[in-house]
Amino acid sequence: MSQILPAGSLTGKTALVTGSSRGIGADTVRYFAEAGASVVVNFRNKAPRAQKLANDLRALGVEVLVVGADLTDADSVQAMFDEVARTFGSLDVLVLNASGGMEAGMAEDYALQLNRDAQVRVLETALPLLGEGSRVVFVTSHQAHFIRTTPTMPEYEPVALSKRAGEDALRERIPSLEEKGIGFTVVSGDMIEGTITATLLERANPGAIAARREDAGKLYNVAEFAAEVARAAIDPVPADNTRLVGDIGSFAGE
Numbered sequence: 001m002s003q004i005l006p007a008g009s010l011t012g013k014t015a016l017v018t019g020s021s022r023g024i025g026a027d028t029v030r031y032f033a034e035a036g037a038s039v040v041v042n043f044r045n046k047a048p049r050a051q052k053l054a055n056d057l058r059a060l061g062v063e064v065l066v067v068g069a070d071l072t073d074a075d076s077v078q079a080m081f082d083e084v085a086r087t088f089g090s091l092d093v094l095v096l097n098a099s100g101g102m103e104a105g106m107a108e109d110y111a112l113q114l115n116r117d118a119q120v121r122v123l124e125t126a127l128p129l130l131g132e133g134s135r136v137v138f139v140t141s142h143q144a145h146f147i148r149t150t151p152t153m154p155e156y157e158p159v160a161l162s163k164r165a166g167e168d169a170l171r172e173r174i175p176s177l178e179e180k181g182i183g184f185t186v187v188s189g190d191m192i193e194g195t196i197t198a199t200l201l202e203r204a205n206p207g208a209i210a211a212r213r214e215d216a217g218k219l220y221n222v223a224e225f226a227a228e229v230a231r232a233a234i235d236p237v238p239a240d241n242t243r244l245v246g247d248i249g250s251f252a253g254e
């Protein structure tokens with residue numbers, strides 16, 4: 001992977017990316033570490049993968065804390081931020097990346113629990129650690145961001161609705177975040193090639209990825225989209241708090 005953020009731009013800062021054991025979260029946390037940040041790798045199940053990533057990042061010379069936490073569990077979230085507080089004392093960047101809802105065998109409202117309630121809980125629990133000048137980034141998909149005006153595949157619809165509900169609940173907090181000097185940006189992207197979600201959607205809906213690729217002209221891969229997420233944490237906050245990645249031609253207005 002090439003250096004995405006300017007070298008040393010995050011030296012002395014601390015960044016936490018939820019769900020950073022794999023996928024977009026893992027690449028995002030790596031970009032922060034490459035820019036000199038101390039980082040917190042959060043995972044739910046994939047402890048060995050998170051530890052391996054942490055070892056790779058330590059080789060860059062940065063401090064890495066690995067914390068397992070199920071974000072749908074309030075005690076688990078509190079314990080994670082207690083550990084962050086003990087280790088680093090504060091947080092400069094919080095990326096709300098972890099997501100789900102297509103897993104088999106979960107409660108009917110699991111998507112809402114994770115994609116709305118847990119996102120708000122994570123932000124509120126992190127607030128005491130986030131000071132003036134710190135940044136919060138919420139990661140979502142165009143299929144979720146535009147769900148009110150552009151229908152999506154039926155298999156993804158409950159997830160899309162829950163992620164949009166989470167985005168709305170977080171946006172309600174923008175004024176109070178701004179009062180504290182905390183910047184908030186939503187980063188939204190189209191389906192990402194090579195992810196588990198894309199694979200699941202393709203399995204349920206053969207041809208879905210090729211159709212999206214054709215409509216959009218190009219689909220981002222994990223490393224490319226993660227680079228946009230990482231940049232959103234240091235670029236100025238857009239006036240509408242929204243960073244839309246790639247072509248949105250086939251999505252209707254919000």
Ligand SMILES: NC(=O)c1ccc[n+]([C@@H]2O[C@H](COP(=O)([O-])OP(=O)(O)OC[C@H]3O[C@@H](n4cnc5c(N)ncnc54)[C@H](OP(=O)(O)O)[C@@H]3O)[C@@H](O)[C@H]2O)c1
Nearest residue numbers: 019021023024044045046070071098099140141191192195
């Ligand atoms: N995939 C796409 O096509 C696409 C497109 C646009 C936007 N996005 C957005 O990008 C973000 C990342 O997507 P991705 O495809 O990289 O996801 P992913 O591969 O499914 O990874 C999800 C991450 O979230 C963690 N996680 C899941 N449930 C959790 C829970 N209850 N508590 C704590 N962590 C939990 C997972 O941890 P474990 O590994 O330990 O289970 C994993 O690290 C999401 O917000 C997604 O909406 C994705």
